[in-house]
Amino acid sequence: MADDYARAERHLRDVAEYDVERRRRYVDLQPIDIAQIGELREAILNHLDAHVEAFFGYLAQYPEASGLFSRRNLLEDARRLKREHLIAMVGGEYGRPYVEQRVALGALYSKVRLDIRLFLGAFQALSRSIVNQIMALSPGDGPKGFQRSESLMKIVFFDIGIIMDVLIADREQTITLQQEAIRELSTPTLQVRDRLLIMPIIGVLDTHRARQLTEGLLNAIRANRAKVVVMDVTGVATVDSKVANHLLQTIAAAGLMGAEVIVTGLSAEVAQSLVTLGVDLTKLNAVGDLQGGLEEAERLLGYEVVKTRVQVARRPLD
């Protein structure tokens, strides 16, 4: 919950930073519009509950909006904010406080994962309810009602713009968080013997991750004083030419730091893309699998693994 609020706070900042003035210009909000809306204030305030109901009544029809209705306190918050929204909507002040109020409501929608399409539908139901009332205010004078509605519509689109920004900012936030999570999963370097590191690489190697891998590997070589690194790419299905090139550069850089890199587990596809790169592969020390790579590394480091007697006795199953 706490980080929900922190996130909402961030949106508040991000979206409110947007130039309020420019938003108003985009929807062409003129003083005359504000004056026209002023004329409607009292009538709309008198029917506040009906309008709020139009919005929530619309959402209640759809099971997709259950996220909002299943959490009583959120629903109450939303109703309260919506009421405040309508009051502010005819209040004539559309500055930063107004935008921040919209952002708070948008953050709430985002929290209950309200579908953007549903939100638009509900907002349409709300504005229809208001427009109907406006038209009824000036019976026999259609053009006047139309002008007033038009002014109000500008505010409606002003609001939609803000809510959209909040919902989009939230999705982008989610994507960023996921990317960070994936990045953290990244690529460990493990020391298996003195001066010997292994670096298992699993998953998709993109340019970003390849760069991170380079950094991690070279720093690990320095930190562990590694002489041989076994880079196992069994878990890598494909690499594009850019990443393959980067890997070769990493190996060359490790060489400059005095460490030899043994690449193991190259799949047929990866091997082919390395070949089609047309770069010098003679310096690439590749071994079929991780076991072979470790044996080669031990040979390079002068280790000899000698089998003594078997220590692990097989226990009978209970």
Add this chain to the structure above:
Amino acid sequence: MVVPILKQSDVLIASIQAALTDADLLQLRDDLLAKVGQYRSRGVVIDVTALDVMDSFATRTLRSIAEAARLRGARTVIVGIQPEVAITMVQLGLVLGAVSTALDLEEGLELLGALNRKDAPGG
């Protein structure tokens, strides 16, 4: 800035302490090659730990030192190339060619020992 050159039995150790100008590098080359002859050294270790940039001139000079020293009977090992320097060199296509590299001074001396043993007749 003059790079101090230390003699440790049959190995010369040049430890670069700060960024060098092109003239400094050439000075280093001349000093090293002269001392290889003077002390009849079998190996040269150039420590570049303190360098955070290695340009094409530096790379070329180090390479030429190594080649010239080999002609005068000494093997050269460059030690202490930093991770950032290493990847930049590779990306810029700066190659040290046949020059050996090692992680640090200790490794470099060990590597020189191994190289010279291999060179030694019957070794």
